[in-house]
Amino acid sequence: MTSLGEGLAARAEAMVAIPSESRDEEAILRAIRRDLPSAFEVVDDRDSVLFALPERRPGALLVLLAGHVDTVPVAGIAPGRREGETLFGRGASDMKSGLAVMEELADALGSGELSTDLDVGLLYFGREELPFAESALVPLFDRRPEIAETALAIVLEPTANQLEVGCLGNLNAIVVFEGEAAHAARPWLGRNAIHAAITALAPVTDLPIRDVQVDGLTYREVASVTTIQGGVATNVVPDRATAHVNFRYAPTHTPAEAERRLRELLGHPSATVEIVGNAPPGLVPSGNPLLERLRAAGDLAVGPKQAWTPVAEFGLIGVDAVNFGPGDPEYAHREDEQVEVDALVRSYEVVRAFLEGASSGHAG
Numbered sequence: 001m002t003s004l005g006e007g008l009a010a011r012a013e014a015m016v017a018i019p020s021e022s023r024d025e026e027a028i029l030r031a032i033r034r035d036l037p038s039a040f041e042v043v044d045d046r047d048s049v050l051f052a053l054p055e056r057r058p059g060a061l062l063v064l065l066a067g068h069v070d071t072v073p074v075a076g077i078a079p080g081r082r083e084g085e086t087l088f089g090r091g092a093s094d095m096k097s098g099l100a101v102m103e104e105l106a107d108a109l110g111s112g113e114l115s116t117d118l119d120v121g122l123l124y125f126g127r128e129e130l131p132f133a134e135s136a137l138v139p140l141f142d143r144r145p146e147i148a149e150t151a152l153a154i155v156l157e158p159t160a161n162q163l164e165v166g167c168l169g170n171l172n173a174i175v176v177f178e179g180e181a182a183h184a185a186r187p188w189l190g191r192n193a194i195h196a197a198i199t200a201l202a203p204v205t206d207l208p209i210r211d212v213q214v215d216g217l218t219y220r221e222v223a224s225v226t227t228i229q230g231g232v233a234t235n236v237v238p239d240r241a242t243a244h245v246n247f248r249y250a251p252t253h254t255p256a257e258a259e260r261r262l263r264e265l266l267g268h269p270s271a272t273v274e275i276v277g278n279a280p281p282g283l284v285p286s287g288n289p290l291l292e293r294l295r296a297a298g299d300l301a302v303g304p305k306q307a308w309t310p311v312a313e314f315g316l317i318g319v320d321a322v323n324f325g326p327g328d329p330e331y332a333h334r335e336d337e338q339v340e341v342d343a344l345v346r347s348y349e350v351v352r353a354f355l356e357g358a359s360s361g362h363a364g
Helices: 001-015 024-036 092-111 137-143 147-150 194-204 257-266 289-298 311-316 341-358
Strands: 041-044 048-052 060-070 081-083 086-088 118-125 154-157 163-167 169-178 210-214 215-232 240-249 273-277 302-305 322-323 338-339
Touching: 001 024, 001 086, 001 092, 001 341, 060 092, 081 273, 086 092, 086 273, 092 118, 092 215, 092 302, 092 338, 137 147, 137 311, 154 289, 154 311, 163 289, 169 194, 169 257, 194 215, 194 273, 215 302, 240 257, 240 289, 257 273, 302 311, 302 341
Parallel strands: 060 118, 060 154, 154 322, 163 302
Antiparallel strands: 041 048, 048 118, 081 086, 086 338, 163 322, 169 240, 169 273, 210 215, 215 240
């Protein structure tokens, strides 16, 4: 293992060792602040956020390296551990490996080892794994309007070192079906809420995957019934059923348009639809020279983000943002969550080459 790989692996392992489930991010934010180079001034460190900037230079464009510090619950995953060139543990992929890359770059910038024509800010935030209504970024943007001056935000989400632009919107609804209880031997005396649910949810379950093209990239719109509950006993016609429906929609739609579409699909007379979350899609940045500079720095493959990420929140304030990080999304949230040390090195080298205005020297 190279010295760079060893350093990145040690940083990531230390990050994984700090529990940081959503709403409990204080410990990891303290550790990050403790290790922050003095060249960065902390300008906001409340409400699950740590935002630091260097001394701004006249005419220099601002680039933000951004990442969430929280994880999904640890559940049954074993404590973090290294086995050869692989690091295991909650957050290894999503996204403490990305945080380790941010720290290594911050140290290189702070020591002067890495020079760039760009001003580089660091943004660490919590509550990303929670519903959009609990976002820590949106209140930060209200407190710090200067963030809107950012020329490009690089969110080090797990992308397996591919450049992923835009993201799907994420709409969640609770659908309640009311019926009338009766004995199962005489169902005509009641109204079966589960039968109503089966009928009403059929347009969702039968909905084909819809491919949407945006700037040559294909986003796949999908809807799923993710939970369903109903019934009190095997001999009782159920008088109530509840389902959760998730709709992932393309960047070509607004949140209001997506909500109208879902309500049309669920337009059964016995159904009551409550929208419980609607995170907007991330727009696809186009014509941003820094985006091309990043792509060229690592000869990166460019694809769509078939999920939701905080790039959408940056889009709300007019900031172009992209996803690029070392974790493999296939391992995110799994019990065998992991990241390869080589992936950490690759991310570091690409972002460093981008900041230096150079090429990392090999294809993605």
